[in-house]
Amino acid sequence: MKRKISPITKDKISIRLIQEKDLLKTLSWRNLEDSRIWFRTTDIISEESHKEWFNRYLKKDDDYLFVIEFEDKIVGQIAVYDIDFANGSAEIGRFLVSPDYSGKGIMSIACNEVIHLCSKEFNLSYMFLEVRENNDRAIKLYTRQGFSKESEYEGFLRMGRYLTDVAI
Numbered sequence: 001m002k003r004k005i006s007p008i009t010k011d012k013i014s015i016r017l018i019q020e021k022d023l024l025k026t027l028s029w030r031n032l033e034d035s036r037i038w039f040r041t042t043d044i045i046s047e048e049s050h051k052e053w054f055n056r057y058l059k060k061d062d063d064y065l066f067v068i069e070f071e072d073k074i075v076g077q078i079a080v081y082d083i084d085f086a087n088g089s090a091e092i093g094r095f096l097v098s099p100d101y102s103g104k105g106i107m108s109i110a111c112n113e114v115i116h117l118c119s120k121e122f123n124l125s126y127m128f129l130e131v132r133e134n135n136d137r138a139i140k141l142y143t144r145q146g147f148s149k150e151s152e153y154e155g156f157l158r159m160g161r162y163l164t165d166v167a168i
Helices: 020-030 047-059 107-121 136-144
Strands: 008-010 013-017 063-072 075-085 090-099 126-132 147-153 156-162
Touching: 008 107, 013 107, 020 047, 020 075, 020 090, 063 107, 075 107, 090 107, 107 136, 126 136, 136 156
Parallel strands: 090 126
Antiparallel strands: 008 013, 013 063, 063 075, 075 090, 126 156, 147 156
């Protein structure tokens, strides 16, 4: 069963768990060609498939997808998944921002807040992510968030970060 996570508020940004009412908006961003190219699976996702994924997601305690709101408008998403509570590690990803809000620093704030949440709420000590090796913009963001390159494979970089330096 999924843990209850209180919304996080920082400046004009709010981060909360995704709800069914958010699915069409997040799916619309995910299916944009400019977004799909950065994911491991670049196929267009159907509404039915997205809804099926959401129903499976609701039953998992190792997968948390957050929507990002700016001035009470949903503008992005970020997730923490494959959480290994025993070893204190997880993957962070599924980053998406509405094209209208890209480049405004919103994802940087959201990423920082979710990392803090993972340290505090989930007691994680290590997080990692995958990013396409040619996604320079994302790599710069992740580097600023304290992630560093660990390996390269099949056109992707794996970047990791230990959370011992996270201020709570």
